[in-house]
Amino acid sequence: MKLKDHLTQATVKGLHWDHKYYSEDDHASVPLIAEYDALRFIFRTNRFPSNQPQNQFFDKKYSVEQLKKAMDAHYRLLSKERGYEVRPPEPLMNQLGYSFLQQKDFERAFFFFETNVNYYPNSFNVYDGLGDYYLAVDKKTIAVDCFKQALRLKNTLEIRDKLHKLSSK
Structure with missing residues (x-):
């Protein structure tokens, strides 16, 4: 409580803090609850969007541009x-791209696949996903280019099979 009193009176630029008193808990139960609350405080802006649930991605009232x-x-x-670049997680963007691809919402699918390519240009997986998108919209030449780029980054049997099927048609 002395620390809380001191921080309340002090003005330290850039220091963000909060406190809680757990009157219903004791020395054995406070650490777990306090650690959880501390992590929620530290990463309070981490969730996207920061003020709404992730379902905003699926809400059709929001345009891709929004x-x-x-x-x-x-x-x-x-x-x-944080003082360093934070990017959308590659697996999440990939998952959302494929979700929209399955729904045939090609505009949203492209947005997530393209976002992944822009943020993670050295990942074979982002080009594989973008290639699958181009296959779905029947742009096979661009799909082939994407799969070839994926193979340059990581040679996988799955992507080689996709290219083989496209070249044998």
Whole structure:
């Protein structure tokens, strides 16, 4: 409680803090609860979008352009807060791309696959996903280019099979 009193009176630039008193808990139960609350405080802006559930990606009232602006703003804010670049997670962007591809929402699928390529240009997986997108929209020449780029980064049997099937048609 003395630390709380001191921090309340002190003004330290850039210090963000909070406190809680757990009156219903004791020395044995406080650490777990306090650690959870501390992590929630430290990473309070981590979730995207920071003020809404992830379902915003699936809500058709938001255009792809609105999602892009919201996502860019969110990760710019996280990067500024942390002092280093924070990017959308590659697996999440990939998963969302494939989800929209299955729904035949090609505009949203392309947005997530393209976002992944822009943020992770050295990952074979992002080009594989983008290649699958181009296959789905019947742009086979571009799909072949994407699969070839994926193979340059990592030679996998699955991608070689995709290219073989495309070249044998």
